[in-house]
Amino acid sequence: MEILKKCLALFKTFFKIGAFTIGGGYAMLPLIQHEVAEKRKWIEESDMLDIVAIAESTPGPIAINTATFVGTKTCGFWGAFSATLGTVLPSFIIISTLSYVLEVLLDYEIVKFAFNGIRAGVIALIVKALWGMAKKCPWNILAYIIASIAFVLATFTGINVLYLILGGALVGLFAGIISKREVNK
Numbered sequence: 001m002e003i004l005k006k007c008l009a010l011f012k013t014f015f016k017i018g019a020f021t022i023g024g025g026y027a028m029l030p031l032i033q034h035e036v037a038e039k040r041k042w043i044e045e046s047d048m049l050d051i052v053a054i055a056e057s058t059p060g061p062i063a064i065n066t067a068t069f070v071g072t073k074t075c076g077f078w079g080a081f082s083a084t085l086g087t088v089l090p091s092f093i094i095i096s097t098l099s100y101v102l103e104v105l106l107d108y109e110i111v112k113f114a115f116n117g118i119r120a121g122v123i124a125l126i127v128k129a130l131w132g133m134a135k136k137c138p139w140n141i142l143a144y145i146i147a148s149i150a151f152v153l154a155t156f157t158g159i160n161v162l163y164l165i166l167g168g169a170l171v172g173l174f175a176g177i178i179s180k181r182e183v184n185k
Contacts (some may be wrong), residue, residue, distance in 0.1 A: 017177075
């Protein structure tokens with residue numbers, strides 16, 4: 001019965017954090033730390049630092065990983081399940097509700113016009129991010145060739161982009177090995 005109460009408390013705590021935090025997983029971390037280490041004393045402050053370090057280094061969203069680790073440390077499997085469900089459920093509810101509302105609203109001309117503007121803004125943000133990454137990338141003739149071939153293949157064929165990323169990595173790796181051998185000669 002004690003485990004059930006603690007699992008319910010984990011669920012409520014992480015549901016509240018998930019529902020009222022805007023800004024993603026990193027924005028949730030101070031709230032998680034406050035709720036689980038300071039307020040409820042489920043874990044020690046030093047444990048929180050370790051949990052965040054592990055959550056950052058494992059695949060997946062940091063807030064969900066942190067909730068899973070806190071839940072596991074607090075109540076084992078069922079604690080992990082409760083904390084993770086509490087973290088994910090608010091977003092699921094919000095996104096499901098918004099998708100329903102948007103489906104209804106998309107029949108209105110004004111909403112279609114608004115989404116056309118939003119799409120243009122999103123494209124501008126993607127191009128800005130691309131430009132920022134391109135400025136930081138060491139460009140040479142090989143980089144231009146890889147980028148051009150990857151763009152053409154991604155745009156005009158059905159090749160999975162993961163294969164393009166792996167292919168680009170392999171070409172870059174081999175080119176780096178060859179250029180290093182030439183420098184060492």
